[in-house]
Structures are given as C-alpha cells and as structure tokens.
Amino acid sequence: MNKFSNLKKRGVTAVEVLVGASIAGVILVMASYAISQFINASSALSEKTQAVYLAEDGIELLRYIRDNDWANIGNLTAGTTYYLAPTATGVHVSGTPESIGSFNRSFVVEQVRRDNSSDDIVPSGAGGSSVDTDTRFITVTIAWGNPAQSISLTSLLANQNP
Amino acid sequence: MRMKRQQRGFTLIEMLVYIAVFVLISSALVVTFLSFNTTFVRNQTERALTQEARVALDTVIAAVKHADTVDGAQSLLNVSPGILELESGATTTRFYISSGALVYAINGTEIGPLTSNAIVVESVVFQRYVGTTTDMIRMALTLHAESKVASSTRTFYTSAIMRGTYE
Numbered sequence: 001m002n003k004f005s006n007l008k009k010r011g012v013t014a015v016e017v018l019v020g021a022s023i024a025g026v027i028l029v030m031a032s033y034a035i036s037q038f039i040n041a042s043s044a045l046s047e048k049t050q051a052v053y054l055a056e057d058g059i060e061l062l063r064y065i066r067d068n069d070w071a072n073i074g075n076l077t078a079g080t081t082y083y084l085a086p087t088a089t090g091v092h093v094s095g096t097p098e099s100i101g102s103f104n105r106s107f108v109v110e111q112v113r114r115d116n117s118s119d120d121i122v123p124s125g126a127g128g129s130s131v132d133t134d135t136r137f138i139t140v141t142i143a144w145g146n147p148a149q150s151i152s153l154t155s156l157l158a159n160q161n162p
Numbered sequence: 163m164r165m166k167r168q169q170r171g172f173t174l175i176e177m178l179v180y181i182a183v184f185v186l187i188s189s190a191l192v193v194t195f196l197s198f199n200t201t202f203v204r205n206q207t208e209r210a211l212t213q214e215a216r217v218a219l220d221t222v223i224a225a226v227k228h229a230d231t232v233d234g235a236q237s238l239l240n241v242s243p244g245i246l247e248l249e250s251g252a253t254t255t256r257f258y259i260s261s262g263a264l265v266y267a268i269n270g271t272e273i274g275p276l277t278s279n280a281i282v283v284e285s286v287v288f289q290r291y292v293g294t295t296t297d298m299i300r301m302a303l304t305l306h307a308e309s310k311v312a313s314s315t316r317t318f319y320t321s322a323i324m325r326g327t328y329e
Contacts, residue, residue, distance in 0.1 A: 014176045021183045028190050035194075035201050042205040046316055049212045053219060053318050060298070060321045067296040067323065086300065088240050090291050101317060160295075 048151065051103060051142040055153040058084060058105055058140035061091050062157060070159040073136055076109045083107070103144045110137040112156065121156075134159035204312035210280050211307040215318045218264050218276040218283075218303060222246070223322045225255045225266075226299045230326030232290055242285040246299065250326065259283055264303070281307045284315065297327040 061084050065072045072093060076082060083106050085094035098105045112135040115122050122129045135158045143150040229248035236247035236256070243259035256267045262282045263275035277283055285304040290297065300321040307314050 014179060017180055017183055021187055024187050025190075028194055031194050032197065035197050038201045039204060042201075042208040043314075046208045046212045046314070049216065050316060050318055053215075053320050057300070057319045057321045060323060064291060064293055064296060064298045064321075064323055067328075068293045088289055090293075100319060 044149075047144060047149075050101075051144060051149075051151050052153075054100060054103055054105055055140045055142050055151060058107060058142075059138070059153055059155050061086060062107065062138055062140070062155075065091060065093060066157050067160065070134070070161070073109065073138075073157055074133060074159065076136075078109055078111045078136075081106050081108055103142050105140065105142055107138055107140045110139070112137050134162040200311045203309050204314075207307045207309050207312045207314050210278075211305050211314050211316055214277045214281050214307075215303060215305055215316070218305075219301070219318055219320045221266070221276050222257055222301055223320055225250075225257070226322040227325050229255070229324045231297065231324065232299065234290075237288065237290075239288050239290050242287045243283070244286050244288040246288045246301075248299075248324075257286075257288075259286060277305070281305050285317075295327070296323045298323045 062073065076093065083094050083096055083098040085092050085096065085098065111124075111131050113122050113124055113126060113129040114120065114132045114135075115126070116128050116130060121132075121135075135156060137154065138157055139152050139154045141150055141152045225248055229250045231249050233247040233249055233254065236245070236254075238245040245256065245258045247254055247256045254269055256270075257276075258265055258267075260275070263277045263279065264283050264286060265275045266273050282305070283303065284306045285302070287302045289300040289302075291300065298321060300319070302317060302319050304315065304317040
C-alpha cells in the first residue's frame, strides 16, 4: 500500500513537472536570445574595426588631397556632403557616393573661426572672431549594416603653405 | 487489486508524459549547449581575425609613416600578393607574403611574420599615390579565419603618407 500511495503522490508531481518544464523553457529562450546577442556582438566588433580603419584611411586621404593643393579642401562648400574617389594611383573629391564592400564613406567640411587677437579656435558665433580660410574642420563618416550603424572621425586640416 | 491496477495505468501515462517532457527539455538543453559552443568558436574566430588585422595594419602603417620613399624596383604594387619595400635613411623595410602569412624583413633579414598561422592572408595589395608634395601608400588586406564551425573573411583598408616626403 505504501508503494501505491507513493505513486499517487507522484501523480501530483506531473503538474510540478509541467511548471518546471515551462520555467526551463523560459530559461532556454532567454539563453538562445543571449546567444544570438553574442553572435551579433562578435561580428559587430569586426565590422566596427573595419569601419574605424576606413575612417582613418579617409582622414589620411584628405590629408594627401590637402598636401596636393589646399584649394582642393579650401574651396569645398561648408556643410555639403562629399565623397572620396580613390583609384590605383590617386584620389580626388567627388559628388558620387563611395561604397567599399558594405560600408559607405562620406565627409563634411566645416569652417573654423579664430579669435581676432589670440588666434585661438572659437565656437561659431563667438564675438571678435573671423573665419580662418586656411583651416577646415573635417568629419569622415562610415555608415553600414542593418540596422544602420555609423562612426565618425574628425580632424582639423590646415593649409601648409598659406 | 483492480484499484491498484487502475492506479498503475494512470501513472504509466504520467510516466510517458514525464518522459516526453524530459526528452524535450534535455534535447533543448543539448541544442542550447551546442550553439553556445558554436558561438564561442565564432567569437574566437572573429576576435582572432580583427586582432591579427590590427597588428598587421598598424605595423605596416607605422613603417610607412617612418619612411622617406618606396623602392619602386623592389616593390610589387597594385597586385596581390603585393610587396612593399620602404626606405628610411639607410634602413630598408620589406613587407611580403610567405606561406599565407604577412612577413617583414629589415635590411634583407627576415624578422618574422605579422600574422599567425591561425589565419590566412588571402590578399594584400599596396598602392602608391605620388602627389605634388607628398607620397602615400594605401594597403588593402584580406584575412580569412576558419574553424570547424565558423569562418570569416574580412578586408581592411588603411593608408599613410610617408612623413619623410614632407620637407
């Protein structure tokens, strides 16, 4: 009799098993979500590394364009989005979007204001300052992926032979 | 006895349900752990790839920035696998591919590989931009990492002006 009353008790545990199973199910779903996040994180890391190198490449290409002739940079319209067009032997600024693999690269040139007496760079709108025609603030942006991601690197470029 | 039999039959169904649930949970567990392992290896593969790329690119870029000029006759530009020979004063630094690794040599003496045998250099292309005042080197490096459950191929681009070309 003892044996069977035990079995009867076991019958009650079936509900417990179902409860346990649903808890385990929830945990598994959470674990698989965590796994997919890990996978995304690992490829996101590589993509970001690629993007940072592309942005640095862009800044260096703009330095080279600056070295060739300051007018190449100085004559660009502030606030307009431009693109780089590298070839096997050189690079120039272009209006056609540039894509490298799954990455899109663009850049924007901004004017720089300097204080009239100290020559320090000041925010736009600061009193007693004027635009420095021999300095530009550049922002290179790399955009990629779905959902869309982007990184930007900035630098000041100055005319070497003012 | 009949009562007991009936009770027994009931618990058998219970057992079947229990076993079914147990099998479901344990197979789900096994799948989860297997994908954990896959994820771990994939992570490792990606991390190895970016790490190797970083070391290779940064070393080449540092050497380019340090250089005065490129030895055009000794270099192999615009093709893969490319060769880059830089001159800085009396020192020559040469980058080339040897059995799947990016190797560098100083003054003709091989220093060693910049990439480990965990990855393969699929392609390396050097380009030279000769400007009106400065000279620039661009590099495209494609690395491939492979393991049993994951593989990854990525191309990295970098460039540097040879600082020795500034007057």
